Amino acid sequence: MKKHRLLLLGLGVVALAALAATGCFITSAQVFAHFDLPNPFTIQSTESPFERVAVDLNTVTEYTDNKDKLKGLADVAIIGKFTNVLGPAGGVEVWITAGETNYDTVEGITTNATKLWGPGSIGATGAVNDITWDESAKLFKAAGKTILINEVKGDGQFTVYIIGTAGEYHIRVDKGGIILVLDAGV
Numbered sequence: 796m797k798k799h800r801l802l803l804l805g806l807g808v809v810a811l812a813a814l815a816a817t818g819c820f821i822t823s824a825q826v827f828a829h830f831d832l833p834n835p836f837t838i839q840s841t842e843s844p845f846e847r848v849a850v851d852l853n854t855v856t857e858y859t860d861n862k863d864k865l866k867g868l869a870d871v872a873i874i875g876k877f878t879n880v881l882g883p884a885g886g887v888e889v890w891i892t893a894g895e896t897n898y899d900t901v902e903g904i905t906t907n908a909t910k911l912w913g914p915g916s917i918g919a920t921g922a923v924n925d926i927t928w929d930e931s932a933k934l935f936k937a938a939g940k941t942i943l944i945n946e947v948k949g950d951g952q953f954t955v956y957i958i959g960t961a962g963e964y965h966i967r968v969d970k971g972g973i974i975l976v977l978d979a980g981v
Contacts, residue, residue, distance in 0.1 A: 824979050825869055825976050825977065825978060825979070826857050826860075826861050826976070826977045826979050827857060827974060827975070827976055827977075828852065828855045828857040828858040828861075828974070828975045828976075828977055829855065829857075829972055829973070829974050829975075830850055830852060830854075830855055830972060830973045830974075830975070831971070831972050832846075832848055832875065832957075832968065832971035832972055832973070833846065833848065833971075834969060834970055834971065835967055835968060835969045835970075835971075836957075836967075836968050836971070837880070837965065837966065837967045837968070838887075838957060838958065838959050838964070838965075838966050838968075839964065839965040839966075840882075840959060840961075840962070840963050840964045840965070841963065844901050844958060844959065845901055845904060845956050845957060845958040845959075846956070846957040846968070847897065847898070847954065847955075847956050848954065848955050848956075848957070849895050849952075849954050850952065850953050850954065850955060850973065851951065851952050852947065852951030852952070852975075853950075853951050853952070857977070858951060858975070858977065861977055861979040862951065864979040865947070865948060865977055865978070865979055866978040866979060867944065867948065867977075867978040868943070868944045868947050868948070868975060868976070868977060868978065869976040869977065869978045870932070870975075870976040871935065871940070871943065871973070871974065871975050871976065872928045872931040872932060872973075872974045873889055873911075873912050873915075873926070873931050873934075873971070873972070873973055873974075874926055874927065874928065874931055874970075874971065874972055874974060875925075875926055875968045875969060875970055875971030875972065876923060876924075876925045876926075876968070876969040876970055876971075877915060877917050877923070877924045877925075877926060877966060877967075877968055878917075878921075878922070878923045878966065878967045878968075878969070879917045879918060879919060879920055879921065879922045879923075879964070879965075879966055880920070880965040880966060880967050881920050881964075881965040882919070882920060882959075882961050882962075882963050882964040882965055882966075883919055883920075883961045883962070883963070883964075884916070884917065884918045884919045884922070884961065885914075885916070885917060885959055885960045885961025885962075885964055885966075886913060886914025886915055886916045886917060886959070886960040886961070887913055887914060887915045887917065887957060887958070887959055887960070887966060887968075888910060888912065888913030888914045888915075888957070888958055888959075888960060889910075889911045889912040889913055889939075889955050889956070889957050890904050890905065890908035890909065890910055890911060890939070890955065890956040890958065891908060891909055891910075891911040891939050891942050891943060891946075891953055891954070891955050891956075892907070892908045892909070892942075892953060892954045892956075893942055893945070893946055893953055894946075894950075894952055894953065894954070895952060895953075895954055896908070896954045897954075898956065901958055904956045904958060905958075908954075908956060909936075909938050909939045909942055910936045910938070910939050911935065911936060911939030911940065911942070911943060911955065912931070912934045912935050912936065912939065913934050913960075914934070914960045915930070915931075915934055917966065928974075947975060947977070955973070957971075
């Protein structure tokens, strides 16, 4: 039995030496980076119909620690507890622009930004939708996700706009965030 252990240990050392000689080591990882949205925030069609968030991933330690090793974006989610404070059933959408922008109307956003996500549906007054990772994954739009990937791999700065979809709405978002799964490697 002792010979078998020594033989296995010897084979393991030889295999590691061979890998080291050829430079073949597993040198990749996936890193979670969480950017918090303002908590809480409300969007209300008659007063403040959208929330504008200038995202700077350079404020997220997990991002800055791995930015020089960043290979891509493996996955992403927008999460939060969405409550319909007052209004008909509807939804919430997230729009994205590269860099920092400051559109001041919903029309300006939908004309100049790209839809990233949504709509995440919410029932009528009093309804709550706690959007999870799985639900969020289904709501991403290809064009918006492409912009997000480019910004994550670039300078890490972009702007998101969160808007409602029902005619008259008042929606509260608690514990909202953008969670990125970064592919990193040496």
